[in-house]
Amino acid sequence: MECADLQETTNAIKVHFLTQNAFRFKVGSRHYIINFPFESDGKKIELPGRSSYNLEEMLSAINFTIPYSIASVSDSSNTADIFPGTPFPLLFEIEVSSCTGNNTNCNSVRFNYNLNTILQVNLMTCGFEDQSIDTGRFVLSRINNENYQFHHIRFDCIQGEQGELVFEPSDVEYYFEPVTIQESGTSILKNELENSEDGAGQVGFQLSNDGTNEIQYGKSNYYSFQHPHEGSNQIPLFIRPRTYGNNVSSGQIMSRVKIVVVYN
Incomplete structure (x- = not known):
């Protein structure tokens, strides 16, 4: 912007916030509101005496910053004004x-300034890598009387x-999907080396998450791990052998299961 005459001239700037100053957004199943309390809204700031100004100089004159605050809210609706990213x-x-x-003869010019903003969300993601558990040896004569062994994944x-x-x-919620075929009507994972x-x-x-109750498979049977932290977490898993037929001998047992993490 250029000014024709600097003599006895006072230049000033005002910035008006035209959009709403509160926006709703969701992260997972939780609702939040981000507020922009734009403190410079409507304030008249005198510009230093110059023959021309660029946008950066004008915004610097009013110390153009956009503070914000974010608060969690209870909201049963699925409405959102903005979306992270x-x-x-x-x-x-x-x-x-x-x-x-004496500020009696004034001229003004107005123009709109559109600031595209992106709300970046830093999410912690969790998952299970491929792992194997060695259960050791079992005594064949009491194979169906073995107690659950404690392991962790x-x-x-x-x-x-x-x-x-x-x-x-x-x-974090997750569920188990059998990779190995289950014995019909039971929670026993068959032996892939049968x-x-x-x-x-x-x-x-047979698997258990607490040493007492058998794990139920499928995405309708969720399990949860409380307060995970960045890095490696240990989740308990209890394992015991069980027969599903009479053809049993000494040898190896191998069963596989997939753990699926649910992101809400």
Whole structure:
């Protein structure tokens, strides 16, 4: 912007916040509101005496910063004004006025300034890598009387690298899917080595998450891990052998299961 005459001229700027100053958004199943308390809204700031100004100089004159605050809210609806990672506009009207004499003869020019903003969310993600558990040896004569053995599986969590809004899950839900075929009507995972030369025949494994109750498979049966932290977490898993037929001999048992993490 250029000014024709600097003598007895006062130049000033005002910035008006045109868009709403509160936006709703969701992260998972939780609802939040981000507020922009734009403190410079409508304030008249005198510009230093110059013959021309660029946008940066005008915004610097009013110390153009956009503070924000984020608060969690209870909301049963699924409405959202903005979406993390997707640009949304903040629209401002900039009014520059030039007055001569005793501020009696004034002219002003207005233009809109559209600031595209992105809300970056830093999410912690968690998952199970491929792992194997060695249960050791069992005595064939009391194979169906073996108690659950305590083991654990590694659950790795990684915090994202971008975004000032950091989210750590208070709990993570997951469920088990059998990779090995289940014996019909039971929770026993069959032995994948049942018919191999070094297999133990019709003896497989039962799993439990607490040492008492058998794990139920499928995405309708959720289990949860409370307060995971970044890095390696240990989740208990109890294992015991059980026969599902009479063809049992000394040998190896191998069963597989997939653990699926649920992101809400």
